[in-house]
Amino acid sequence: MEHHFAQRIRRVRPSAIRQLLQLGDDPSITSFGGGYPDPGLFPVAQLREVYDHVLREQGRTALQYTGTAGIPALRAQIAERMVRDGSTCGADDVLVLQGAQQGLDLVAKLLINPGDAIVTENPTFLGALVAFNPYEPDYAPVALDEDGMDMESLEQVLADTPRAKFIYAIPDFQNPTGVTLSTQRRHRLLELAHEHDLIVLEDTPYRELRFEGEQLPTLHSLDTEGRVIHLGSFSKTLAPGLRMGYAVAHRSILAKLELLKLAADTQSSTLNMTATARFLTEFDLDAHLEAVRPAYRAKRDAMVGAMAESFPAGVQFTRPEGGLFTWVTFPEGFDAAGFMAEQVLPKARVAYVPGETFFPTTSPATQASHYARFSYASVPHEQMVAGIRRLGDLLAAS
Numbered sequence: 593m594e595h596h597f598a599q600r601i602r603r604v605r606p607s608a609i610r611q612l613l614q615l616g617d618d619p620s621i622t623s624f625g626g627g628y629p630d631p632g633l634f635p636v637a638q639l640r641e642v643y644d645h646v647l648r649e650q651g652r653t654a655l656q657y658t659g660t661a662g663i664p665a666l667r668a669q670i671a672e673r674m675v676r677d678g679s680t681c682g683a684d685d686v687l688v689l690q691g692a693q694q695g696l697d698l699v700a701k702l703l704i705n706p707g708d709a710i711v712t713e714n715p716t717f718l719g720a721l722v723a724f725n726p727y728e729p730d731y732a733p734v735a736l737d738e739d740g741m742d743m744e745s746l747e748q749v750l751a752d753t754p755r756a757k758f759i760y761a762i763p764d765f766q767n768p769t770g771v772t773l774s775t776q777r778r779h780r781l782l783e784l785a786h787e788h789d790l791i792v793l794e795d796t797p798y799r800e801l802r803f804e805g806e807q808l809p810t811l812h813s814l815d816t817e818g819r820v821i822h823l824g825s826f827s828k829t830l831a832p833g834l835r836m837g838y839a840v841a842h843r844s845i846l847a848k849l850e851l852l853k854l855a856a857d858t859q860s861s862t863l864n865m866t867a868t869a870r871f872l873t874e875f876d877l878d879a880h881l882e883a884v885r886p887a888y889r890a891k892r893d894a895m896v897g898a899m900a901e902s903f904p905a906g907v908q909f910t911r912p913e914g915g916l917f918t919w920v921t922f923p924e925g926f927d928a929a930g931f932m933a934e935q936v937l938p939k940a941r942v943a944y945v946p947g948e949t950f951f952p953t954t955s956p957a958t959q960a961s962h963y964a965r966f967s968y969a970s971v972p973h974e975q976m977v978a979g980i981r982r983l984g985d986l987l988a989a990s
């Protein structure tokens with residue numbers, strides 16, 4: 593059948609480590625591999641009340657089609673939250689999406705001609721690469737450190753990449769590394785985007801999960817030129833099954849994204865938008881987050897605490913101030929995927945995501961095998977600590 597497919601589908605294929613990750617689905621394995629939030633933190637009872645009310649009182653409108661950009665009440669509430677977060681934003685500046693993931697797809701569709709380059713953090717979010725690949729881009733990866741994207745590396749990459757089209761950044765508690773872009777670098781990134789006349793795609797699903805330190809300004813709030821497309825999501829603050837995300841951008845960009853969304857799915861679910869809007873008026877999302885943040889902090893503490901106790905000295909890991917992930921650096925030359933298949937899964941009964949899957953290019957200059965992403969979101973405390981200890985023992989013995 594393959595000869596029927598369009599050329600761009602050559603780039604659409606499962607990641608090489610997918611099979612390895614599936615082994616982590618075995619219930620006898622303690623998996624730190626998944627990227628899911630903790631379902632124990634979903635506000636199920638409140639959402640049940642909300643859906644019940646919406647279907648009882650507004651059932652006929654909540655089950656009807658609506659405009660592509662989303663229901664006005666939710667757009668206004670999102671705009672209000674953006675204003676509280678430092679942006680200038682009205683309801684008309686918001687496009688409701690089926691998760692931030694849809695924004696990644698629509699933005700790539702809007703901006704990328706085959707062979708254009710997307711400038712990304714190195715490593716970056718796998719789901720973004722999966723969304724971008726069908727539009728046949730090249731990638732220009734930028735080195736990261738504990739303060740996020742390295743600005744000297746960005747400067748060099750931009751000088752070397754004439755077909756750069758946009759910069760894709762996850763400034764807060766990046767997936768997969770957990771690092772946060774410093775304020776100074778946020779300003780510098782925008783300066784460089786201005787110098788090279790580039791769009792910036794800011795992806796912020798973890799932003800509201802800061803459990804430590806000061807909140808830093810969004811790139812959108814610092815942008816005076818309308819070049820930042822901001823993606824937000826309720827997946828990590830409410831529940832990912834709602835598929836509720838949004839884009840905020842300059843009206844000329846948003847109008848095109850809206851037409852692309854119309855082609856893709858007409859609109860997001862009216863029922864889910866109405867329920868989310870009602871949740872935001874009836875229940876205090878910020879109060880809900882006040883309970884969610886300490887829970888993730890305790891999980892982060894348990895994981896990095898166990899790593900500090902039981903990993904050998906040559907193994908390093910990030911200590912994120914929010915979000916769901918820590919990034920582990922094994923000694924240079926270590927094969928994290930091979931070690932997981934041959935030792936970790938059968939002996940320690942633990943899974944993680946080998947880092948190579950998150951690197952946008954396979955060039956040895958920008959990809960290496962000695963990294964792994966660990967999520968502390970969903971494994972219960974004792975099981976998490978026991979799993980990290982078993983892995984530590986195996987690393988010490990190897």
Ligand SMILES: Cc1ncc(COP(=O)(O)O)c(C=O)c1O
Nearest residue numbers: 691692693717767795825827837
């Ligand atoms: C960096 C990043 N962007 C976007 C998404 C997609 O989130 P959503 O559920 O809003 O589509 C995720 C989900 O894990 C993510 O980690």
